[in-house]
Amino acid sequence: MSVVLRPARLTDAGRCGDILHGFTRDNHWMPDLHSAAETIAFCGTMIARRWVTVAELEGRVEGFLARDGALIHSLYLSRHSRGQGIGARLLATAKAQSDLLELFAFQANPGAARFYRREGFSEAARSDGRDNDEKLPDIKFIWSREATKT
Numbered sequence: 001m002s003v004v005l006r007p008a009r010l011t012d013a014g015r016c017g018d019i020l021h022g023f024t025r026d027n028h029w030m031p032d033l034h035s036a037a038e039t040i041a042f043c044g045t046m047i048a049r050r051w052v053t054v055a056e057l058e059g060r061v062e063g064f065l066a067r068d069g070a071l072i073h074s075l076y077l078s079r080h081s082r083g084q085g086i087g088a089r090l091l092a093t094a095k096a097q098s099d100l101l102e103l104f105a106f107q108a109n110p111g112a113a114r115f116y117r118r119e120g121f122s123e124a125a126r127s128d129g130r131d132n133d134e135k136l137p138d139i140k141f142i143w144s145r146e147a148t149k150t
Contacts, residue, residue, distance in 0.1 A: 021034075
């Protein structure tokens with residue numbers, strides 16, 4: 001498996017949108033708030049802001065990470081690319097570029113929480129979801145280079 005990480009191009013918005021919208025379809029607990037077209041447009045906006053790194057496998061985008069400074073907005077993989085270390089590679093790249101990272105994961109997604117803990121993130125807070133678009137309870141995770149030194 002030869003995974004290539006690279007900055008996203010605007011032409012990647014469709015595939016990134018498909019991956020993100022697919023996550024909503026694959027999880028019954030996720031509210032379906034946006035159409036596929038709206039999700040693609042959202043991904044295009046993140047790409048235009050230069051927030052997105054994609055993971056390509058055999059020339060096809062199979063995942064992406066969107067980061068603005070310390071805040072990771074999105075980390076999603078296609079259904080068949082999960083569990084292969086691609087998400088860990090995307091996170092490793094973000095860690096190499098920053099001393100501090102933070103992100104939110106839905107409490108209804110215990111697999112994500114396990115993944116982030118395994119990758120060195122610590123739980124910083126929990127919310128009732130009142131402040132996120134989905135209105136789902138979430139967990140704030142933080143990773144810092146300094147914390148990994150101790």
